[in-house]
Amino acid sequence: MQRSLSLRVAAFAGFVFLYAPILSLVIFSFNESKLVTVWGGFSTKWYGELLNDPQLLDAAWVSLKVSTISATLATIIGTLASYALVRFGKFRGRLTLGGLVTAPLVMPEVIIGLSLLLLFVALENLIGWPAGRGMVTIVIAHATFGAAYAAVVLQSRMGSLDIAIEEAAQDLGARPLRVFWDITLPSLAPALISAWLLAFTLSLDDLVIASFVTGPGASTLPMVIFSKVRLGVSPEINALATLIIVAVSAVIVVAAWQMQKAAAETR
Amino acid sequence: MTMTNAVTFRGVSRHFGPVRAVDAVDMEIREGEFFAMLGPSGSGKTTSLRLIAGFEQPTAGHIEIFGETAEGVPPYRRNVNTVFQNYALFPHLNVRDNVAFGLRVKGVPKAERMRAADEALALVELAGLGDRRAGMLSGGQRQRVALARALVNKPRVLLLDEPLGALDLKLREQMQEELRKLQRALGITFVFVTHDQDEALSMSDRVAVFAEGRIRQIGTPEEIYRRPATRFVADFVGSSNVIPADFAGAGPADRWASLRPEDIRPDPAGRNATITSRAFLGRVVRLGLHLEGQDLTAILPAADTIPMPGESLSIGWDTARVHVMEPDA
Incomplete structure (x- = not known):
């Protein structure tokens, strides 16, 4: 009894440590006062202000587009890479490919950002593409490191997938491409969803790499928030952050629920 | 009636590096017979089955299926279907869609393939379970779904890779009898891989005893039992006294x-x-x-x-x- 009480206290302390800052952010988004630290009564006026702030809304829209496209690209590249690593057996350069695919996981962001910036500049001088830096370069950069995370998630799932079901599909007359579309991909669905969500979140969250490879006119949300915060935290940002938290939690809850349902059915 | 060979092996080998999984095997499986490949694990019986299905290509030798060379013919173009050891049902499809998969790939219209799938399910006594998920079924039921999924394509040869290995004894005996009945009723050539000598002897028309990648004896169960060709066969089939001549x-x-x-x-x-x-x-x-x-x-x-x-x-x-x-x- 005593032990379970102390465990509960520890768990509670842990959750407070993790979520108290987020909770205070949500509470202060409904603060009447402009001062972040002083409670001036309940109000939703910052949400109204937010809707009239084109800079923040634009940045949010840019971030959403960048994250969606780059997560999709990352998932496709990650799927192909892990398919090659798991299913093609031993081929020349397999070890190298495996290492290269996962390298961005351990590479400091500053280095990834800087190297990509140099690459884009060099490319522009050489072949004229990408012309200038902006959304396209951020998408490419995010797809690059997103693919590394996606490949890790997908590789482990693909490794545990029974190869016999692919053989069974071939045995029943399906050509290899058909097997991939009809059997392999649907069996990977839960892993594909988590890989996409992971790449999406990482992209939405990224400040360092985006700052390196962006150009005028394409500022992601983290970049705008970061530059605004340097001039003092506005409750408007609290409101925006609250909206993002609500959206992200909703997506994760739905995804977890779906995956649990799928897992229960396939077992 | 002349005997047609369903499957012919002529000097077939399959080597994996230094390992001779199948080594210079000759055998003829006749049309319409229940043929068992019996042997301990690693004796080459499963590799032989995979050579017939097309998942492996021979390192040397020649395979014919109904008189046509199987060389370079991929699994999806062979008129042969397999019941896999662990059934290999598609986890994301329900039972009916599992059974209908082969017909769907061949472009059979939906209404027709659904009817065929339900018929195949009735054949293996699973009528009415078409809407279940494969994961919701018992081992014995999965086994029957795998059987229906193969049979619905009307293969000329049905390959069974230790299909009863995962079932408990009572279910095994029941399925042995049902498989035999099904084979007689359909007249399809069954090629059955097993390590269980009682199963092989009681179910098959002929048995090939494998050891170390080679066939030690091919014959009817009686021949194998009464006149084992070598000491290995006598030991493996069991129940004989093996003594110096x-x-x-x-x-x-x-x-x-x-x-x-x-x-x-x-x-x-x-x-x-x-x-x-x-x-x-x-x-x-x-x-x-x-x-x-x-x-x-x-x-x-x-x-x-x-x-x-x-x-x-x-x-x-x-x-x-x-x-x-x-x-x-």
């Missing part, structure tokens, strides 16, 4: 002979053996005997006069019943 009084000293337990009988003019064990089995008694350095098993009709362990018994056998075997390669 000269000890049995039937051949040269460098050969082994098999002597079935029921052919040993009490013989007052025979040799004196010591009884080491005695098991009463109803109509018969099984005796463990020790005779001049050899351990033997004998099965005698139950009678009051059979002595107890430790006592001696004078035994003999008709040397014409002793089967002298070829040396193992």
